[in-house]
Amino acid sequence: MSRIETHVGDITRLTVDAIVNAANSSLLGGGGVDGAIHRAAGPDLLRECRLLNGCKTGDAKITAGYDLPARHVIHTVGPVWHGGTEGEPGLLASCYESSLRLAAANNCRTVAFPAISTGIYGYPTGLAAETAVGTIRNTLEELPDIETVTLVAFDDAAHAYLLKALERKED
Secondary structure, eight states: OOSEEEEESOGGGOOSSEEEEEEOTTOSOOSHHHHHHHHHHOHHHHHHHHTTTOOOBTOEEEEEOTTSSSSEEEEEEOOOOSSSOSSHHHHHHHHHHHHHHHHHHTTOOEEEEOOTTOSTTOOOHHHHHHHHHHHHHHHHTTOTTOOEEEEEESSHHHHHHHHHHHHSOOO
16 A cells, blocks of 8 residues: 555644644745645644754745644755755755654654645746655655655646655556
8 A cells, every 4th residue: 555645635634743834944934835724723823933943945844733633744945946956856855765764753643734835936847746755755655653654736637746646657
């Protein structure tokens, strides 16, 4: 059985150990998934995020989940797409790997990811899905305690890219 699954819907409603937030570098909330997570978690999330002093692109930081069904929120800052020539693929891969390693270090066995950087940051959805799946597969080989990673798509179109990436065999 695969340790990677997909889901179409609202990441803030999933009962998992950790959900990943596609955050901005301030970690103080924003639009899209970031705003939805902050709204669903309640004001205590913002209070804790203020103590973290932001986050660099490709890195991840963890907080409590507060009013979310998830125990934790892992905040990661994805790259803004500039055509793929400014290190975007490596930075995006680092978001997934850093988040998974942080999850494992905090005894999280189930983790859910949104499509990092594909919203306002402009990363092409298909390329982002391939990077996500490839990085997660490789990282899970070193993290046996993580049981399930759920890739959450906002809609059916984004879900199709995830399914296509999951069908690809590893090189």
